[in-house]
Amino acid sequence: MNFHGTEVRQRALTLLRNGARNADVARQLNVPAGTIGKWLHLDRSKRGECPGRKPPKCPRCDGRPLDQGAYSYLLGLYLGDGYIVQWSGSRTPSLIITCDNAWPGLMDECEQAMHSVFPNNAVCRSPKEGCHDVKLSSNHLRCMFPQHGPGKKHERPIALEPWQQEIVDTYPWEFIRGLIHSDGCRITNWATRLVAGERKRYEYPRYFFTNLSGDIMRLFTETLDYVGVDWRHANPRNISIARKASVALMDTHVGPKH
Numbered sequence: 001m002n003f004h005g006t007e008v009r010q011r012a013l014t015l016l017r018n019g020a021r022n023a024d025v026a027r028q029l030n031v032p033a034g035t036i037g038k039w040l041h042l043d044r045s046k047r048g049e050c051p052g053r054k055p056p057k058c059p060r061c062d063g064r065p066l067d068q069g070a071y072s073y074l075l076g077l078y079l080g081d082g083y084i085v086q087w088s089g090s091r092t093p094s095l096i097i098t099c100d101n102a103w104p105g106l107m108d109e110c111e112q113a114m115h116s117v118f119p120n121n122a123v124c125r126s127p128k129e130g131c132h133d134v135k136l137s138s139n140h141l142r143c144m145f146p147q148h149g150p151g152k153k154h155e156r157p158i159a160l161e162p163w164q165q166e167i168v169d170t171y172p173w174e175f176i177r178g179l180i181h182s183d184g185c186r187i188t189n190w191a192t193r194l195v196a197g198e199r200k201r202y203e204y205p206r207y208f209f210t211n212l213s214g215d216i217m218r219l220f221t222e223t224l225d226y227v228g229v230d231w232r233h234a235n236p237r238n239i240s241i242a243r244k245a246s247v248a249l250m251d252t253h254v255g256p257k258h
Contacts, residue, residue, distance in 0.1 A: 004031055009039055016040050057120075058140035060163075070116035072171035075145070075164065076178020077110055079216050084141050084148045093142065096135040097182075098128075105258035106181050110134045113178075117144070154212035160219065172223050173253040179220050184209040186256040189242070207241040207250050208234065227253075 008029055015025045022040065026033040059066035077097050086093040095114070099107040107125070114123045114136050126133040142148055147158050160168065168175045180186075190203045211217050221239060224231050229249055234240040241250055 004035065012036055012039055013043050016043070058143050060143040061140060067116040068167045069171045069174050070113045071144075072167050072174035073109070073178040074113040074117055075168070076175045076180075077113070077182045078145055078178075079147065079153070079158070079213075079219070080179055080182020080184075080211065082182070083153075084145060090137075092137040092139055094135050094137045095141050095145070096133045098131050098133055100131050103181075103257040107132060107134060109181070152212075153216065154214075158213055158215035158219070168219075168223060169226070172227050176220070176223055176227070176229075176250075177254045179209060179216075180207065180250075180254050181257060183211050186250070186254075204242070204244075205247050205251075207247065207254070209239040209241075210237055212237060 008031065012025050012029055012031065015028070016022070016036070016039075022033055022036045025031070026036045029036075057064040074097075078095070081099070082095060082097040084093050084095050097110050097114075099110055101107075111123050111125070111134050114121075114134065118136055118138055121136045121138050123134065123136045126135060138144075146161055146164075147153070149156055184207060186205060186207050188203050189206050190201055192199050192201050194200075209217075209220055211220070217237075217239060221231055224239075224241070227249070228246075229241060230243045230246045231239050231241050241247060
């Protein structure tokens with residue numbers, strides 16, 4: 001290990017204070033660049049010039065501007081396939097949205113929405129069998145997703161805060177799209193009927209949304225009502241959208257997963 005005396009350190013700090021680059025000082029004094037960087041950081045701290053990195057601001061706590069359209073979409077994804085977890089030993093909770101590998105475009109949209117809502121936080125993808133977890137960490141996740149709580153979402157009440165409902169009312173299609181992209185699908189259905197005595201097969205598209213939470217189902221159907229989409233219960237866990245005009249609306253604003 002090399003030890004650098006006070007004289008070398010002071011010469012380095014003099015050069016740095018005069019605007020010299022770390023790499024140039026390291027080369028001139030034959031001192032590792034990492035050591036030069038450490039000396040500069042400690043010197044700035046002593047002089048009060050290095051207050052440290054400020055934590056990212058939060059739309060709820062600090063009034064930072066929020067991309068509301070991206071948030072509405074991300075909220076739909078979270079209510080469907082998302083959860084917030086804080087592992088043992090970690091100081092920061094993580095938001096995780098699980099995305100099927102069959103839909104890489106959906107994964108890209110999820111990542112982009114996270115970047116838009118949390119612009120100062122890193123987003124990563126963690127591979128799992130048949131899917132990826134798209135995730136980020138932030139101390140403000142519980143501010144932004146107050147639906148978080150112990151246990152599974154379908155085992156506890158889920159309701160939007162007034163500020164969230166205002167966003168959903170402003171960006172209803174983004175919310176619907178997030179829910180469909182998480183727990184919904186667009187399929188081609190078929191049926192047969194007699195035409196001039198001959199049984200013929202015909203096909204038609206329809207959308208389905210499946211969720212175990214009655215509250216999340218209600219949020220979905222209330223938003224469908226808000227934008228004028230007809231729907232019906234296929235069964236207690238499934239919402240079906242099959243009327244031609246409503247499917248056309250969904251195709252315009254949501255579309256199939258990709």
